[in-house]
Amino acid sequence: MLTILSLVLAAEAGSPLLDYQRARTDLESRRAELTAAWKKHPAQARQTARSTLLSYLEKSAFPAWEGTTWDFYGTTTTPREGKIACGYYVTTVLEQAGFHLERVLLAQQASAWLVATVARGTRVDWIRPADNADAVKEIRKRFGDGLVVIGFDYHVGFLRIDGERASFCHSSFIEPGSVTCEDPVPSGAFASRTYVVADALNDRVLDDWILGRAVPSQLPKKPRRE
Numbered sequence: 001m002l003t004i005l006s007l008v009l010a011a012e013a014g015s016p017l018l019d020y021q022r023a024r025t026d027l028e029s030r031r032a033e034l035t036a037a038w039k040k041h042p043a044q045a046r047q048t049a050r051s052t053l054l055s056y057l058e059k060s061a062f063p064a065w066e067g068t069t070w071d072f073y074g075t076t077t078t079p080r081e082g083k084i085a086c087g088y089y090v091t092t093v094l095e096q097a098g099f100h101l102e103r104v105l106l107a108q109q110a111s112a113w114l115v116a117t118v119a120r121g122t123r124v125d126w127i128r129p130a131d132n133a134d135a136v137k138e139i140r141k142r143f144g145d146g147l148v149v150i151g152f153d154y155h156v157g158f159l160r161i162d163g164e165r166a167s168f169c170h171s172s173f174i175e176p177g178s179v180t181c182e183d184p185v186p187s188g189a190f191a192s193r194t195y196v197v198a199d200a201l202n203d204r205v206l207d208d209w210i211l212g213r214a215v216p217s218q219l220p221k222k223p224r225r226e
Helices: 004-013 016-040 042-065 086-096 103-107 111-119 132-143 203-211
Strands: 125-127 146-151 156-162 165-171 179-182 195-199
Touching: 016 042, 016 203, 042 086, 042 146, 042 156, 042 203, 086 103, 086 111, 086 156, 086 165, 103 111, 111 146, 111 156, 111 195, 125 132, 132 146, 132 156, 132 195
Parallel strands: none
Antiparallel strands: 125 195, 146 156, 146 195, 156 165, 165 179
């Protein structure tokens, strides 16, 4: 959680941290409005929720977290304070957007399980492209404009696709060694043998967000003891 001291310092320094907290508060108010609207017009409420969340992520969450230092064991919940690992970045951004998920547990899983959790039973595509450019092309072809969550061989992050524009938002374990949103094609962190991809704002997970329901974790089954 954002501490009172962090907010005081943010206000004094003119940091975007305070703006981020305000954006989160505004988003929660909007979610509450959509809860009532969903009961009468669920499809319309989902459409509004999707555009609202995309705007919040692009204008507030992603910029606020940019520059936060990466660390394999990083678990900070405050942008630009402490350090954050790639899995924790994804789950923390979603949790602070109002998704009720198991932030710590999911961040510690193989990325495919995090992706499967966000997918909420909708399609999860396993893609093995020739290179980064081919991966972006294939993801754009399959999912179109929007936001996807991607699990890599050793990494996880978001890919925002908007027409010909693509932006890869993640906590990078290589240069610059921090949270960044960058062109995925030349990004070394975007390279992978396998990409596990799901729509991060699919109808089912949007319903969970609108109604304030918990997003059930998809986890590997424990081996049975004989």
